[in-house]
Amino acid sequence: MRVSSVTEVRLNLPHIELAAHLFGPEDGLPVIALHGWLDNANSFARLAPRLKGLRVLALDMAGHGHSGHRPLGAGYALWDYAHDVLHVAEQMGWQRFALLGHSMGAIVSVVLAGAMPERVTHLALIDGVIPPTAEHENAAERMGMALQAQLDLQxxxxxxxxxxxxxxxxxxxxxxxxxxxxxxxxxxxGLMPVPGGYxxxxxxxxxxxxxxxxxxEQALSFARRVSCPAHLVVAADGMLxxxxxxxxRLPFSREQLPGGHHLHLNDEEGAALVADCFNRFFAIP
Structure with a gap:
């Protein structure tokens, strides 16, 4: 199934330009959809058209797809993505909105919904929930490895x-x-032509x-501060x-569905199962 009605949009934020796909009726419940690491807005190409009564804005998150890259010297911290989402909501005129996230996008969704619970109406998560964690004893070593990796990337x-x-x-x-x-x-x-191929x-x-x-405990504090209805889809053969x-330990309702980490995108059956799950979730008063 390919998308029957989708609009390509550009969002000129104060600090970056983002691309997105817009699905659903204009008067639908506002939803900002966030994809996983190294994916793009097409992550929701099979799922979004199946969601009922929702106005879904599926972003190419910064550095992905057709969206801009952050300036030299900047990075891609989870809270920077949350900052982007707030600016997107402002541009769309959405004071309150739902979040639909997969993997890294689900993590960003939990971070934002926990940090600013008054802005988020629903939290729909696919095989992702809290930021990766580490023991504090390794903080200096991790910092050194990250700094060296930045130098090596050049x-x-x-x-x-x-x-x-x-x-x-x-x-x-x-x-x-x-x-x-x-x-x-x-x-x-996600691909672009270059000399020699793509x-x-x-x-x-x-x-x-x-x-x-x-x-x-710090990571879980975001999940615990979420105040809106929240539902997590766990892929049977996924990560969670x-x-x-x-x-x-999570305060969210959850449901396990068959399939791998990209169960909402891998095939029509998986997309239908996830859509049925979230249509029931969003229909709850």
């Missing part, structure tokens, strides 16, 4: 693929494997390690299923 170049199909095949076998159809959708929005539009700085990580102890 001499690196992105891989160039001879054809779109070659890039799609590599994406299928990435850190998180996806179906061919999912890889094609992500490549459709490369990904994504900012190379997105691959850098985080210089700082929160403790478990490996952490049952974390799931038990």
């Amino acid at each position: 001499g690196k170049r992105k891989p160039v693929y001879g054809s779109i199909d070659q890039a799609v095949q590599v994406r299928m076998k990435g850190l998180v494997a996806v179906s061919r159809e999912a890889a094609e959708l992500l490549a459709e929005r 490369t990904w539009r994504t900012d190379s700085r997105l691959t850098l390690p985080s210089p700082l990580r929160l403790s478990s 299923g490996k952490h049952p102890e974390l799931l038990e």
